[in-house]
Amino acid sequence: MVKRLDENSGDLIDHIGWRLWQASRGWHKEFVDAMREAGHEWFTDARATLLAHIAPHGTPQSRIIERMGISKQAVQQLIDGLEAEDILQRLPDPNDRRGRIVRHTEKGQAALRDADAIKRRIEVGYRKQLGKERFEALRNALVALNDIAPKGNGGKTSG
Amino acid sequence: MVKRLDENSGDLIDHIGWRLWQASRGWHKEFVDAMREAGHEWFTDARATLLAHIAPHGTPQSRIIERMGISKQAVQQLIDGLEAEDILQRLPDPNDRRGRIVRHTEKGQAALRDADAIKRRIEVGYRKQLGKERFEALRNALVALNDIAPKGNGGKTSG
DNA sequence: TCCTATTAGTCTAGTTACTTGACCATTATG
DNA sequence: CATAATGGTCAAGTAACTAGACTAATAGGA
Numbered sequence: 001m002v003k004r005l006d007e008n009s010g011d012l013i014d015h016i017g018w019r020l021w022q023a024s025r026g027w028h029k030e031f032v033d034a035m036r037e038a039g040h041e042w043f044t045d046a047r048a049t050l051l052a053h054i055a056p057h058g059t060p061q062s063r064i065i066e067r068m069g070i071s072k073q074a075v076q077q078l079i080d081g082l083e084a085e086d087i088l089q090r091l092p093d094p095n096d097r098r099g100r101i102v103r104h105t106e107k108g109q110a111a112l113r114d115a116d117a118i119k120r121r122i123e124v125g126y127r128k129q130l131g132k133e134r135f136e137a138l139r140n141a142l143v144a145l146n147d148i149a150p151k152g153n154g155g156k157t158s159g
Numbered sequence: 160m161v162k163r164l165d166e167n168s169g170d171l172i173d174h175i176g177w178r179l180w181q182a183s184r185g186w187h188k189e190f191v192d193a194m195r196e197a198g199h200e201w202f203t204d205a206r207a208t209l210l211a212h213i214a215p216h217g218t219p220q221s222r223i224i225e226r227m228g229i230s231k232q233a234v235q236q237l238i239d240g241l242e243a244e245d246i247l248q249r250l251p252d253p254n255d256r257r258g259r260i261v262r263h264t265e266k267g268q269a270a271l272r273d274a275d276a277i278k279r280r281i282e283v284g285y286r287k288q289l290g291k292e293r294f295e296a297l298r299n300a301l302v303a304l305n306d307i308a309p310k311g312n313g314g315k316t317s318g
Numbered sequence: 319t320c321c322t323a324t325t326a327g328t329c330t331a332g333t334t335a336c337t338t339g340a341c342c343a344t345t346a347t348g
Numbered sequence: 349c350a351t352a353a354t355g356g357t358c359a360a361g362t363a364a365c366t367a368g369a370c371t372a373a374t375a376g377g378a
């Protein structure tokens with residue numbers, strides 16, 4: 001099934017990492033493009049990823065960091081940006097005076113609804129392209145990988 | 160099979176895009192880390208991707224651009240960097256005076272050998288984690304996606 | 319042959335998506 | 349109450365892109 005390329009390149013590129021990269025980029029491009037067409041000009045790749053980690057009633061910043069597997073500073077900057085765009089707001093955590101609860105604003109919630117619809121639409125497209133079984137196999141394998149994979153660093157700093 | 164998260168977040172994040180992103184990041188992190196440990200300090204994510212597109216006897220720059228699905232400027236900059244590190248060299252294309260053939264230097268070829276070994280090692284690990292069938296299903300689905308997916312822009316400029 | 323469009327590549331400038339290090343405030347532990 | 353761990357911020361830097369404007373060579377006609 002490996003596509004032979006026309007020239008002298010052989011199957012150098014046919015490794016799983018390349019395929020994953022392409023697939024990830026493709027998905028995000030489709031998603032972001034659709035969101036922008038729907039009027040959410042502020043929408044970008046990383047913001048999409050972050051937004052998916054915020055629950056309807058808000059989520060502590062620390063949890064978002066934990067789950068995304070990137071540095072806390074990266075997460076902070078993303079939230080800063082989305083706060084400036086009036087998509088997210090940071091509220092004090094009643095249980096921990098250090099903490100902040102991150103929550104959608106109204107504008108953010110509207111975007112969230114569109115995002116959900118678009119995500120579903122893309123998934124339907126994928127399902128159609130791959131067939132139900134292959135799609136489920138894909139998801140299944142990815143879930144298995146994610147569950148085992150070494151967690152991202154987390155930006156451990158000084159101290 | 161969807162993992163319920165402990166708190167109030169539900170399964171917001173369990174969409175295919177997120178899974179793809181995680182998997183892609185995980186793979187690349189593993190790859191780059193291994194290469195650096197093997198003494199290739201100059202190794203990075205995007206460079207890894209690019210390097211995989213260069214055939215043993217060289218590949219025209221234009222083909223690399225075509226295949227990677229990112230802008231020609233991005234590819235150029237990556238090659239610039241690798242040229243400065245003495246990993247790649249640009250030779251004139253005998254068939255087209257506009258063109259350039261991109262080829263590994265000796266140092267580049269040594270790196271390539273290590274890279275191939277590491278890629279195989281990672282793949283073996285994945286195969287072990289997922290089981291043979293699930294791994295093949297994953298690859299299969301990704302190939303199907305990549306073959307259909309809309310090609311990346313290509314940095315069409317003025318004109 | 320010239321005329322035009324296309325292709326290959328470069329230079330410049332900007333953005334996005336991260337990372338690291340240093341630091342402060344709060345909470346948790348012995 | 350000292351100390352460590354956790355939650356967050358500020359500042360600076362790097363990696364991986366994108367877009368626009370431009371030049372040189374080629375390709376396809378009229």
